[in-house]
Amino acid sequence: MIVGILGCGAIASIIVNNFLSKDSGIDIKYFYDHDMEKAENLATISDGIAVLDIDDMIDNVDLVLEAASPISVEKFGLKVLKKGKNIIIMSIGALMDNKFRDRMIEAATNNDAKIFAPSGAIVGLDGIKAASIGKIIKATLTTRKPPRSLGKLVDEEEILYEGKASEAVKIFPVNINVAAALSIACNLDVDVKIIVDPKVDKNVHEVIVEGDFGQFKTRTENLPCEVNPKTSMLAAYSAIKLLKSLNENFIMGT
Ligand SMILES: NC(=O)C1=CN([C@@H]2O[C@H](COP(=O)(O)OP(=O)(O)OC[C@H]3O[C@@H](n4cnc5c(N)ncnc54)[C@H](O)[C@@H]3O)[C@@H](O)[C@H]2O)C=CC1
Numbered sequence: 613m614i615v616g617i618l619g620c621g622a623i624a625s626i627i628v629n630n631f632l633s634k635d636s637g638i639d640i641k642y643f644y645d646h647d648m649e650k651a652e653n654l655a656t657i658s659d660g661i662a663v664l665d666i667d668d669m670i671d672n673v674d675l676v677l678e679a680a681s682p683i684s685v686e687k688f689g690l691k692v693l694k695k696g697k698n699i700i701i702m703s704i705g706a707l708m709d710n711k712f713r714d715r716m717i718e719a720a721t722n723n724d725a726k727i728f729a730p731s732g733a734i735v736g737l738d739g740i741k742a743a744s745i746g747k748i749i750k751a752t753l754t755t756r757k758p759p760r761s762l763g764k765l766v767d768e769e770e771i772l773y774e775g776k777a778s779e780a781v782k783i784f785p786v787n788i789n790v791a792a793a794l795s796i797a798c799n800l801d802v803d804v805k806i807i808v809d810p811k812v813d814k815n816v817h818e819v820i821v822e823g824d825f826g827q828f829k830t831r832t833e834n835l836p837c838e839v840n841p842k843t844s845m846l847a848a849y850s851a852i853k854l855l856k857s858l859n860e861n862f863i864m865g866t
Pocket residue numbers: 618619620621622623624644645646647650678679680681682683684687702703704730731732733734785786787788789790793839840842843844847
């Protein structure tokens with residue numbers, strides 16, 4: 613499978629380093645970033661090709677892995693799908709807009725392509741997918757991050773946001789993809805709280821879900837990526853696992 617990466621920052625760099633051995637049947641070959649130097653850096657590490665025009669990437673790959681920004685999904689997502697290419701989307705916040713999501717799904721359906729959204733920085737999406745077969749009554753997300761992960765300077769913990777996920781993704785577009793993932797999986801606009809806390813050094817996400825299956829609570833204490841502390845390592849790992857699973861014949865978990 614030939615893969616192209618859209619957005620050559622923190623997540624992309626972890627993914628590329630994991631696939632360097634090339635024995636997985638997955639060849640990450642093309643790199644696009646509006647900062648050409650970033651695309652060139654990853655192309656050099658992996659003996660790949662940095663492109664100036666994203667079409668030169670889309671035309672030559674089986675799958676595009678987006679790890680750039682919600683805007684990049686809006687800009688390029690439909691184009692990828694209309695060319696019949698699969699896409700993995702990290703910037704899931706872009707899919708909170710129901711109309712845009714429907715257009716993406718329609719383009720995928722009409723062009724025999726698939727949209728994959730990895731579980732990212734939270735745990736529990738497996739359970740939520742199973743729970744959604746019944747009725748989900750309530751879902752909440754509490755995200756607690758250190759000041760450097762939220763670009764804030766505070767001495768004491770502070771609630772930055774409390775409300776619905778649909779509003780949170782507009783205010784924190786690069787920090788709350790997990791709220792979008794949760795909402796889409798539950799088919800609910802989940803209740804979100806975002807806290808900046810100088811006492812934590814990890815990106816912590818707590819998820820509580822109630823439904824006719826019962827109730828569960830998950831808590832993830834994620835190590836932030838060195839180069840981009842907004843982003844948790846687990847998010848990059850989830851994309852790597854998803855990519856590998858596309859070539860596997862045994863799928864574990866929902
Ligand atoms: N699903 C999840 O759980 C998570 C999702 N994310 C999201 O994944 C995305 C990537 O995260 P990181 O690698 O940490 O970000 P990053 O900021 O380290 O890297 C993003 C790269 O994409 C490039 N880029 C941004 N917009 C672009 C555009 N329109 N066209 C071309 N290149 C563009 C930037 O120049 C940069 O090199 C972000 O949108 C982030 O919010 C991050 C963490 C968790």
